[in-house]
Amino acid sequence: MKIDNSSALFERAKAVLPSGYTRQMVVTKPHPLYVSHGEGCWITDVDGNRLIDWVNNFSAQIHGHAKAEIVEAITEQASSVQSTTMPSEWEVKLAELLVERIPSVDKVRFMNSGTEANIIAVKAARAYTGKSKIAKMEGGYHGQYDLLEASYQPMPDAWGNIGEPNSVAYHPGTPQSLLDEVVCLPLNNIDAARAILRSRASEIAAVILDPWRLQVGMVEPQQDFLEMLREETEKLGIILIFDEVWCLRFGYHGYQGATGITPDMTTMGKIIGGGQPIGALGGKDEFMSVFALGEDGVPLIKHSGTFTANPMSLAAGYTAMELMTRDAFDALDSTNDRLREGLEAIRVDCELPGVVQGSGSVSALIMTNIPITDYRTLAFAAASGLLEKLGVFEKALLQQGVMTLRGGFVGSTPMTNDDIDFTLNGYRKAIEAVDKTHPGLLRS
Ligand SMILES: Cc1ncc(COP(=O)(O)O)c(C=O)c1O
Known part of the structure; x- marks a missing residue:
């Protein structure tokens, strides 16, 4: 993935923004990708990388971009x-x-x-x-x-x-x-x-x-x-x-x-x-x-x-x-049902721990067998390696053109079945990539 233009912008940002950032939630190493433009559920950065946007600005962009x-x-x-x-x-x-x-x-x-x-x-x-x-x-x-x-x-x-x-x-x-x-x-x-x-x-x-x-x-x-x-x-x-x-x-x-x-x-x-x-x-x-x-x-x-x-x-x-009519909500949810079914099939095929969680237009495969029922069990799972796993996996997904929220998915109305297939294909490839760079991490 080419990142020269983002790197150059980040160098300028560091001179005028604390550590180069304005939003804590978008802190990524070595630096974030800077946006050029979006269209529907796709977003393109300043280096021309085209990514499917499963973050949708932390849920705000329910219609994706440039509707x-x-x-x-x-x-x-x-x-x-x-x-x-x-x-x-x-x-x-x-x-x-x-x-x-x-x-x-x-x-x-x-x-x-x-x-x-x-x-x-x-x-x-x-x-x-x-x-x-x-x-x-x-x-x-x-x-x-x-x-x-x-x-x-x-x-x-x-x-x-x-x-x-x-x-x-x-x-x-x-x-x-x-x-x-x-x-x-x-x-x-x-x-x-x-x-x-x-x-x-x-x-x-x-x-x-x-x-x-x-x-x-x-x-x-x-x-x-x-x-x-x-x-x-x-x-x-x-x-x-x-x-x-x-x-x-x-x-x-x-x-x-x-x-x-x-x-x-x-x-x-x-x-x-x-x-x-x-x-x-x-x-x-x-x-x-x-x-x-x-x-x-x-x-x-x-x-x-x-x-x-x-x-x-x-x-x-x-x-x-x-x-966002009733039909639009139903259509959004059923596209995301398809995503969840695909994630579950991958989980079984790849013998990953955890469960596919979520409903409506928000989903994630939480890769841990630690039962999470409240803040304390979540904190325990995070400290026991879940956070590291999600961080590594999020980056691997990005390399496949899939932008997620720590490996989680927030859908938008322009997404089609082809977009879901693209995403699931990227998910499989990201697992293969992490298995090579961090053997055993995803199954720990
Ligand atoms: C449940 C919840 N409440 C409040 C907020 C804060 O909203 P804003 O970022 O628009 O201030 C958020 C943002 O993610 C949220 O998820």
Whole structure:
């Protein structure tokens, strides 16, 4: 693979960006590949390498790249108004679409990222309940808000008792007073999580979780764990927030539609921006009333922002979401079913450990026999070689023209059966290549 032009750009980047990077999640050695252009599910770097894009900007590009309808909507909007203090019809249209589709959503506020949506959700829950603490899952990711980064990746020497996990700082310098505002829950441990909620209910404003998974390791919250959270939060006067920033891509009614569990508030982002920056908070009227103007004309939460509800993001987002009909979701899922079947066949043929995980448009072959059920088992598997394996394998796949998220797959609507065949063929070749360069690694 030719990388001269990317190498040259990285040399320039190192002079002006810390270590040459702006996003931690894209750090790769020796350096990242720099993008030239994309089309559909394919992306080409500045050296002319053409890769099938199974990352889709961490799930945001559900239609891949340069989707004609989205390009047209953005182009038209850019040649008219890019941002202004005046609201646009797009704002109403995208809000109407979300209210119609997502069960927990009666009203919507827009933001510019998933992180921001979670920040505002926390403020709203605090204002509504008058309580300050937020409960989150150990290992849960909700963006870059330092409060919700607590215990995102705690180490064994700090994480404490599984029955009552410590709230651990993600970054040095995080104030203890902030960590004290976070109550950590052990995912999928129904008895322990219930006991914590019951004993601290008078302090907890909200429970927030991604109902689909914990980190990229795809630890799924079990349905009975989600049901317990719904039941207890309702009884205890705690707001239940589903962070669907990633998992809204699981269906026409979001992930909550698939589980049949309706939270009080939902945070959204990624796919609802059609490739432009966006975030949104939706919820039942009762909870969203904190944003409504009071009799004195002042709301409890004064949420605003220079680029909030900018028409570029909303035009792209509405166009992208309107294209995601029920049929489009079904087609996307069935293409990805084919991928999962192919991965399973390869796993059996090549005698690899592990299981093919995932559903909808997200999949991975997790190459380990260590059962992963929560953050701690995931951390154990990662430290026992899984992380190294995924890193090596991701690079081998890239050499085959397959760009993945640590060997995992996030699909997009332009993908065809030919693209799946290309991917599976590349997967087999990557296994052969790793078997030569790192004998035994994939089977350890
Ligand atoms: C579940 C979840 N919540 C929040 C975020 C943060 O969203 P953003 O990167 O738009 O701030 C992400 C991003 O990956 C996410 O996966």
